Amino acid sequence: MAEAYQIQSNGDTNSKPLLELYVKASGIDARRIGADLFCQEFWMELYALYEIGVARVEVKTVNVNSEAFKKNFLGAQPPIMIEEEKELTYTDNREIEGRIFHLAKEYNVPLFEKDPSAEKRIENLYRNFKLFLRAKVEHDKGKKEPSRVEDLPAQIKVHYNRVCEQLSNIDQLLSERKTRYLLGNSMTEYDCELMPRLHHIRIIGISLLGFDIPHNFTHLWNYILTAYRTAAFIESCPADQDIIHHYKEQMNLFTNQRETLQSPTKTHTIPEKVLSDIRTKGLAPDVNVH
Amino acid sequence: MAEAYQIQSNGDTNSKPLLELYVKASGIDARRIGADLFCQEFWMELYALYEIGVARVEVKTVNVNSEAFKKNFLGAQPPIMIEEEKELTYTDNREIEGRIFHLAKEYNVPLFEKDPSAEKRIENLYRNFKLFLRAKVEHDKGKKEPSRVEDLPAQIKVHYNRVCEQLSNIDQLLSERKTRYLLGNSMTEYDCELMPRLHHIRIIGISLLGFDIPHNFTHLWNYILTAYRTAAFIESCPADQDIIHHYKEQMNLFTNQRETLQSPTKTHTIPEKVLSDIRTKGLAPDVNVH
Numbered sequence: 001m002a003e004a005y006q007i008q009s010n011g012d013t014n015s016k017p018l019l020e021l022y023v024k025a026s027g028i029d030a031r032r033i034g035a036d037l038f039c040q041e042f043w044m045e046l047y048a049l050y051e052i053g054v055a056r057v058e059v060k061t062v063n064v065n066s067e068a069f070k071k072n073f074l075g076a077q078p079p080i081m082i083e084e085e086k087e088l089t090y091t092d093n094r095e096i097e098g099r100i101f102h103l104a105k106e107y108n109v110p111l112f113e114k115d116p117s118a119e120k121r122i123e124n125l126y127r128n129f130k131l132f133l134r135a136k137v138e139h140d141k142g143k144k145e146p147s148r149v150e151d152l153p154a155q156i157k158v159h160y161n162r163v164c165e166q167l168s169n170i171d172q173l174l175s176e177r178k179t180r181y182l183l184g185n186s187m188t189e190y191d192c193e194l195m196p197r198l199h200h201i202r203i204i205g206i207s208l209l210g211f212d213i214p215h216n217f218t219h220l221w222n223y224i225l226t227a228y229r230t231a232a233f234i235e236s237c238p239a240d241q242d243i244i245h246h247y248k249e250q251m252n253l254f255t256n257q258r259e260t261l262q263s264p265t266k267t268h269t270i271p272e273k274v275l276s277d278i279r280t281k282g283l284a285p286d287v288n289v290h
Numbered sequence: 291m292a293e294a295y296q297i298q299s300n301g302d303t304n305s306k307p308l309l310e311l312y313v314k315a316s317g318i319d320a321r322r323i324g325a326d327l328f329c330q331e332f333w334m335e336l337y338a339l340y341e342i343g344v345a346r347v348e349v350k351t352v353n354v355n356s357e358a359f360k361k362n363f364l365g366a367q368p369p370i371m372i373e374e375e376k377e378l379t380y381t382d383n384r385e386i387e388g389r390i391f392h393l394a395k396e397y398n399v400p401l402f403e404k405d406p407s408a409e410k411r412i413e414n415l416y417r418n419f420k421l422f423l424r425a426k427v428e429h430d431k432g433k434k435e436p437s438r439v440e441d442l443p444a445q446i447k448v449h450y451n452r453v454c455e456q457l458s459n460i461d462q463l464l465s466e467r468k469t470r471y472l473l474g475n476s477m478t479e480y481d482c483e484l485m486p487r488l489h490h491i492r493i494i495g496i497s498l499l500g501f502d503i504p505h506n507f508t509h510l511w512n513y514i515l516t517a518y519r520t521a522a523f524i525e526s527c528p529a530d531q532d533i534i535h536h537y538k539e540q541m542n543l544f545t546n547q548r549e550t551l552q553s554p555t556k557t558h559t560i561p562e563k564v565l566s567d568i569r570t571k572g573l574a575p576d577v578n579v580h
Contacts, residue, residue: 036365038382067542074420074540075326077367089417092328093383127379130364250364252357 017103018056021046022073022080026242027249028260030063033238035246037126037196038093039079040236044192045100045111047232054107059236097189111188118182118190121173125166126197132159136209137251146210160211163201167217170194174219180226187232195227196237203243203267208253212271221274222283228268239264307393308346311336312363312370316532317539318550320353323528325536327416327486328383329369330526334482335390335401337522344397349526387479401478408472408480411463415456416487422449426499427541436500450501453491457507460484464509470516477522485517486527493533493557498543502561511564512573518558529554 023039026032033039043059050057062069062078073080076091081099083090090096104111135156140146149160174182182190198213202224205211213220227233238246241259248259278284313329316322323329333349340347352359352368363370366381371389373380380386394401425446430436439450464472472480488503492514495501503510517523528536531549538549568574 070540071424071542074424075536087414087417094387097384124377127377134361134364246365250360252361 016054016056017083017085018058019046019049019099020058020060020082020084022060022062022078022082024078025061025063026238026245028242028245030066031061032242032264033061033236035200035238035243036078037200040196040238041189041192042079042081042093042096042100043236044187044195044232045097045104045189047235048111048187048192049100049103049107049109051231052107052109054103054109110184110186113183113188115183115188115190118173121166121169122182122190122194122197125163125170125194126201128159128162128166129197129201132156132163133204133209133247134251135159136211137253146208149211164214167213167220170223171217171220174223182223187230191227191230192232195224195230195233198224199227199233199237200243200247203240204247207240207244208247215271215274215277218274218277218281218283221270222278225270225275225278225284228270234266234268237266237268240267241265306344306346307373307375308348309336309339309389310348310350310372310374312350312352312368312372314368315351315353316528316535318532318535320356321351322532322554323351323526325490325528325533326368327490330486330528331479331482332369332371332383332386332390333526334477334485334522335387335394335479337525338401338477338482339390339393339397339399341521342397342399344393344399400474400476403473403478405473405478405480408463411456411459412472412480412484412487415453415460415484416491418449418452418456419487419491422446422453423494423499423537424541425449426501427543436498439501454504457503457510460513461507461510464513472513477520481517481520482522485514485520485523488514489517489523489527490533490537493530494537497530497534498537505561505564505567508564508567508571508573511560512568515560515565515568515574518560524556524558527556527558530557531555 021039021043023043024034024036026034046055046057046059049055064070064077073091076089079093079096081090081096082088083099088099090099101112103109136146136152136159139152139156149157152160177183179185181187182194198220202213205213213224215221241262241264245259248254311329311333313333314324314326316324336345336347336349339345354360354367363381366379369383369386371380371386372378373389378389380389391402393399426436426442426449429442429446439447442450467473469475471477472484488510492503495503503514505511531552531554535549538544
């Protein structure tokens, strides 16, 4: 039913709980990870526990349209987490997070620190991006290339402006805090939420909208660069083609063979100019050469 | 995109937040409610807030396979809650519950009281029922009628025994507490979780498994009767046919026209014998005639 995608194991202590995470497969190839944001979010959180030896983690991709999957999980949708030892299946995001939360608490992992001001800045970003995406794709229907943002009618531009405003707010927050992650120097649930969403915005922006995250948001780009250097993010990140395919499918857009036949690739680099700004501002001390 | 299923409104104060809940439609008829347990759970919680005038609530059924739905929600799955006023879309069970939790807290509605011992008793019930269901349906494949529980091989009977054991634990808890709902005389999130699951177990037990909740669990049956007299449950409850269709679809069972062509009906009565036991034990003072 499920193809083992990755088996991770560090150390052999039997006292560590084994958590199996079932994530949605790509619509292109069921052996590849799909672009479900909740799946990546929990995978990143579990990876954080795995890294410091708190849990053993196995991730499996599942084809949700297969009869075997439906029969085994009777209507539940990924992410699904199983803890065989306790005979527990967590099919609800609340339950999955609850279990991870308790493990983090037990081992003093600061994964769930609260920060209402950071929460406020990130909560609307993705919703507004989706509104912009839908409106612009509708507007561009039939065109060969995405229209330029400058030429958009006011009712679509308003969505674009909101997305930029929110990206700017996050850039500002990061510039004030001067931290590697949103709350400090270690990853929290907010990063597990924001990093995958920023990456989707970037990949879909470029491929479907003729839109890129503004290059002057240096702190935000530096944060994206941090994602690209964070194992929890890299491991759990779907290929560009699988992200694009996911959105095209939802919007009923013509899927050309560009995505489905290409070898999967992951864009984990940032524009040269931005990288040079980051270097100039001394934001990432380790960014010296490119 | 969405068919308005029910518009509920009590009073016209504008200060009350308007919460729109999108629930999964039945696979038989997109105008009817489907059998998604999380959708019913949140609907019941929202109903509790609506009943006491804390929120305005609108529920809409959506056909998740329609292009219009996919395009509008880009891959999100019901339950989805929208609060237009705040321009917020809650697509994650954690977010939906978070919003309901805060409203309940603000108005002192005891919907989220914690009770670890009740939680423990209900957490495994539904998982074990699904294991029993899957194993028995597999075993009965090709048979005209479901086999009798007594004739089951040991490896399937073990699942059956677990379900009965857990039902018995809940019966016991209710008999000790002598309360109308799990924690007391008003409904909490535990009831919103347990009541729909018990009802599914009952409907699927009878129709697909030749299994009924044991009739000697009088306190448990009395609790089921309470569900059938609770507006939040009745309003949000799918028809028997839609519940059966949901499970048949997941298990890839032959769907005969019995469910799809029948007028939808809801089993909200309990067996005569059980009703008489409830009366004899004086559990439900209002159960006098039948």
